[in-house]
Amino acid sequence: MERLHVIVLVILLIALAVTLIRLRSLLAIAILTGVYSLIMAVVYTLLDAVDVAFTEAVVGAGITLTLMLAAISLTTRSETKPGKRTKQRAVGAVTALAAGMALIYATTDMPGLGDADAPVHLHVAPYYIEVGPIETGVPNIVTAILASYRGFDTLGEVAVIFTAGISVMALLWRWGKDDR
Amino acid sequence: MIEVLTYITEHAVQWGAVVLLMLGLYIVMTRGNLIKKVIGLNIFQTAVFLLYISIGYVLDGAAPIVLEGAERYSNPLPHVLILTAIVVSVATTSLALALIVRIQEAYGSIEEDEILEHGET
Numbered sequence: 439m440e441r442l443h444v445i446v447l448v449i450l451l452i453a454l455a456v457t458l459i460r461l462r463s464l465l466a467i468a469i470l471t472g473v474y475s476l477i478m479a480v481v482y483t484l485l486d487a488v489d490v491a492f493t494e495a496v497v498g499a500g501i502t503l504t505l506m507l508a509a510i511s512l513t514t515r516s517e518t519k520p521g522k523r524t525k526q527r528a529v530g531a532v533t534a535l536a537a538g539m540a541l542i543y544a545t546t547d548m549p550g551l552g553d554a555d556a557p558v559h560l561h562v563a564p565y566y567i568e569v570g571p572i573e574t575g576v577p578n579i580v581t582a583i584l585a586s587y588r589g590f591d592t593l594g595e596v597a598v599i600f601t602a603g604i605s606v607m608a609l610l611w612r613w614g615k616d617d618r
Numbered sequence: 619m620i621e622v623l624t625y626i627t628e629h630a631v632q633w634g635a636v637v638l639l640m641l642g643l644y645i646v647m648t649r650g651n652l653i654k655k656v657i658g659l660n661i662f663q664t665a666v667f668l669l670y671i672s673i674g675y676v677l678d679g680a681a682p683i684v685l686e687g688a689e690r691y692s693n694p695l696p697h698v699l700i701l702t703a704i705v706v707s708v709a710t711t712s713l714a715l716a717l718i719v720r721i722q723e724a725y726g727s728i729e730e731d732e733i734l735e736h737g738e739t
Binding site: 441444445448449451452455456458459464467471474475478481482485487488490494497498501502505506508510512513514523527529533534535537538541542545546548550551552553556559562563566567571578580583588591592599601602603605606609610 | 624625627628629630631632633634635636637638639640641642643644645647648649650651653654656657660661664667668671672673674675676677678679680681682683684690691692693694695696697698700701702704705706708709710711712713715716717718719720722727728729732
């Protein structure tokens with residue numbers, strides 16, 4: 439049953455994405471991306487990825503939405519009506535369709551959703567699930583991997599956020615100007 | 619008939635992720651508004667995240683938190699990867715939005731066409 443729920447929610451996500459293409463008001467678009475993130479968080483919960491779900495809810499629906507609203511308030515509220523752009527649309531549609539068809543062809547080789555004997559579940563992951571809680575003492579296996587086994591990845595992630603933070607400051611800070 | 623339905627339920631989420639990816643790519647390529655491009659990029663990213671999380675899912679498995687009596691857990695490795703990716707995606711989004719704010723100040727517009735015209739004159 440969970441699989442059917444997920445499929446219904448994914449159809450809803452696709453409908454939302456199509457609406458996002460057609461809408462012109464940037465404010466409405468930003469708020470709909472918040473809704474999109476929350477539905478995505480529900481999908482993650484149904485797929486047993488609870489840590490990812492709450493990160494998506496907090497970061498996707500919370501922080502990204504706030505940043506979008508801030509950017510919109512500093513720029514413009516709505517998209518101007520574009521010119522014909524027929525050529526650009528055709529190129530975009532053809533490229534997206536070609537990429538999509540190649541990927542759908544690739545999914546025919548993939549194991550089905552929820553297959554416990556899929557190759558991904560047979561290597562490395564069983565070790566973390568069996569030994570992880572004993573070695574680290576953390577009952578949440580995702581936390582054990584994130585903070586202990588793959589701690590350097592997380593350190594790199596912090597470095598990325600730090601770099602992004604410095605870059606945003608460098609872009610938006612008015613150095614030595616008194617026009618504020 | 620049953621086989622076809624099983625096949626569809628097993629692969630529909632993957633196809634859904636591919637469709638979302640196509641929609642995101644289409645927005646990035648065809649929309650001139652820079653904020654909308656960033657939103658297209660976000661949709662593209664969430665499509666990849668959805669594909670990864672669907673790979674980690676195990677039917678009748680528990681969420682990867684130690685639970686008495688649980689026989690199977692879903693695979694925690696994709697979850698860890700995607701947690702990192704979500705946070706990095708916010709960092710890139712914030713940087714892109716900051717750049718857009720500066721472009722608005724420099725060119726007076728965030729429409730691609732108008733910025734290009736401004737550059738030519």
